[in-house]
Amino acid sequence: MNITAKQFKNFSDLVYNECGINLHDGKEQLLKARLAKRLRSTGINSVDEYIKLLGNDNQELIDFIDAISTNHTFFFRESHHFECLENSHLKIWCAACSSGEEPYSIAIYCLEKGFRPTILATDISTNVLRLGERGVYPVERAKNVSSRILRRYFQKGQGKWEGHIKVKDELKKMVIYKRFNLLTESPPLRELDVVFCRNVLIYFDSMVKEKIINKLYSVLKLNGYFVIGGAESLNNLNHRYKYVKPSIYKKV
Numbered sequence: 001m002n003i004t005a006k007q008f009k010n011f012s013d014l015v016y017n018e019c020g021i022n023l024h025d026g027k028e029q030l031l032k033a034r035l036a037k038r039l040r041s042t043g044i045n046s047v048d049e050y051i052k053l054l055g056n057d058n059q060e061l062i063d064f065i066d067a068i069s070t071n072h073t074f075f076f077r078e079s080h081h082f083e084c085l086e087n088s089h090l091k092i093w094c095a096a097c098s099s100g101e102e103p104y105s106i107a108i109y110c111l112e113k114g115f116r117p118t119i120l121a122t123d124i125s126t127n128v129l130r131l132g133e134r135g136v137y138p139v140e141r142a143k144n145v146s147s148r149i150l151r152r153y154f155q156k157g158q159g160k161w162e163g164h165i166k167v168k169d170e171l172k173k174m175v176i177y178k179r180f181n182l183l184t185e186s187p188p189l190r191e192l193d194v195v196f197c198r199n200v201l202i203y204f205d206s207m208v209k210e211k212i213i214n215k216l217y218s219v220l221k222l223n224g225y226f227v228i229g230g231a232e233s234l235n236n237l238n239h240r241y242k243y244v245k246p247s248i249y250k251k252v
């Protein structure tokens, strides 16, 4: 499939305005691959016609953004960040939660420490939110999880679910999933103890990053923590957070 420079600009402007993701010039192959999938599912074979459809059909726009977003995640990713969690932290927001491994890992960490927060888990992609809500994962996705933790918090699938694990209800009840666009929406909660926004800022330019981190600042309690990914930093951005240690910031 070929896309012209003008069509690429149409797509990259749309993606940037919708979710802040910067599809700079090197991302043409990624766009083509993901676009091809959407053309197949919608049965449309002209790129211009598909661009028109995106302007008129909100569900297709959601599905297109789903196809564009990169959802890589895993259980207990950068789990040393969880050490900032304390038993007074009862309201946690996981603001780009992907398919649920991150909020479930946070919930397990807290239960193991003897406290039970509620965790709001949001993402722009409805596909990954469905996976999180379902809480069923191929067993190999949990290969870095100890067998004790697996036994305590997951059920082994049987029959057609052989080779899968399912999050137990105790854990599931702690996590509420909701679609939330970091760029365009107003936060659904305030007075939060901790906000995790990990491994997503990396897709944004400085202007979008500043907008998002300041929006998230406003929903934290005083002394609340803001946690970003290990490959991310708030250096050279305008913000009011106090640096605590790598990836961990505080509202003061």
Ligand SMILES: C[S@@+](CC[C@H](N)C(=O)[O-])C[C@H]1O[C@@H](n2cnc3c(N)ncnc32)[C@H](O)[C@@H]1O
Pocket (backbone or CB within 6 Å): 018, 019, 020, 021, 069, 070, 071, 072, 073, 074, 077, 095, 096, 097, 098, 099, 102, 122, 123, 124, 125, 128, 180, 181, 182, 183, 197, 198, 199, 200, 203, 229
């Ligand atoms: C690479 S995953 C990171 C998942 C998890 N936080 C982790 O560290 O493993 C990035 C997630 O950010 C989501 N995302 C991208 N743009 C977003 C936006 N504007 N609002 C909310 N979520 C967004 C993607 O859908 C994806 O699930």
